[in-house]
Amino acid sequence: MKVEDNAQVLARLAALKDMTVRELKAEWAKLFSSEAPNNSRPFLEQRLAYRIQELTWGGPSKPVRQLLDALADEVEGKKVRKSVIADPRNPVIGTRLVREWDGAEHVVTVLKDGFDWQGRRYKSLSAIARTITGTQWNGYRFFGLRGIA
Numbered sequence: 001m002k003v004e005d006n007a008q009v010l011a012r013l014a015a016l017k018d019m020t021v022r023e024l025k026a027e028w029a030k031l032f033s034s035e036a037p038n039n040s041r042p043f044l045e046q047r048l049a050y051r052i053q054e055l056t057w058g059g060p061s062k063p064v065r066q067l068l069d070a071l072a073d074e075v076e077g078k079k080v081r082k083s084v085i086a087d088p089r090n091p092v093i094g095t096r097l098v099r100e101w102d103g104a105e106h107v108v109t110v111l112k113d114g115f116d117w118q119g120r121r122y123k124s125l126s127a128i129a130r131t132i133t134g135t136q137w138n139g140y141r142f143f144g145l146r147g148i149a
Contacts, residue, residue: 001121005056012052016045024048031055074123089140097143101132108143 019027023046028036031051036044060068077116091097095110106128114123122128125139133142 009052009056013049016048071124071126074127091145097145099132099143106114106132 016024016027021039021041021044024041025036025039027048028034028044031048033109038044059065091110093110093112096109097105097110106117108125108128111121114121115125115127115128116122117131122131125143125145126137127139128136129139129142
């Protein structure tokens with residue numbers, strides 16, 4: 001990273017705060033080569049700030065993009081991709097995670113390509129925690145692996 005790049009990016013990010021929504025939408029068109037999806041100032045500022053940094057320093061690595069795509073598919077209920085994405089935060093294969101919730105004990109076994117809970121395979125601990133609780137949870141936090149996540 002060059003110091004000049006840092007200064008330029010910081011100046012561009014600061015300039016976003018002074019732009020009108022119309023100017024933000026024009027900046028969107030330049031950076032994304034498409035029309036802005038809405039008129040929400042916070043949305044436009046956040047996405048433009050990310051895009052400016054992404055274009056300067058690069059985006060997420062391919063493994064991170066694959067992991068995010070697989071997690072998004074799971075959340076949306078789509079069929080999960082066949083490729084196996086190993087998450088380095090996962091405990092050793094065969095580890096049993098135990099969590100009590102609402103008076104019931106839940107045991108999850110770590111597999112090579114996901115997790116087993118009640119005889120059903122899941123790609124993420126978050127999906128299991130959501131099924132157990134009915135609300136969004138960080139799966140690592142829910143199962144007491146906070147120091148790992």
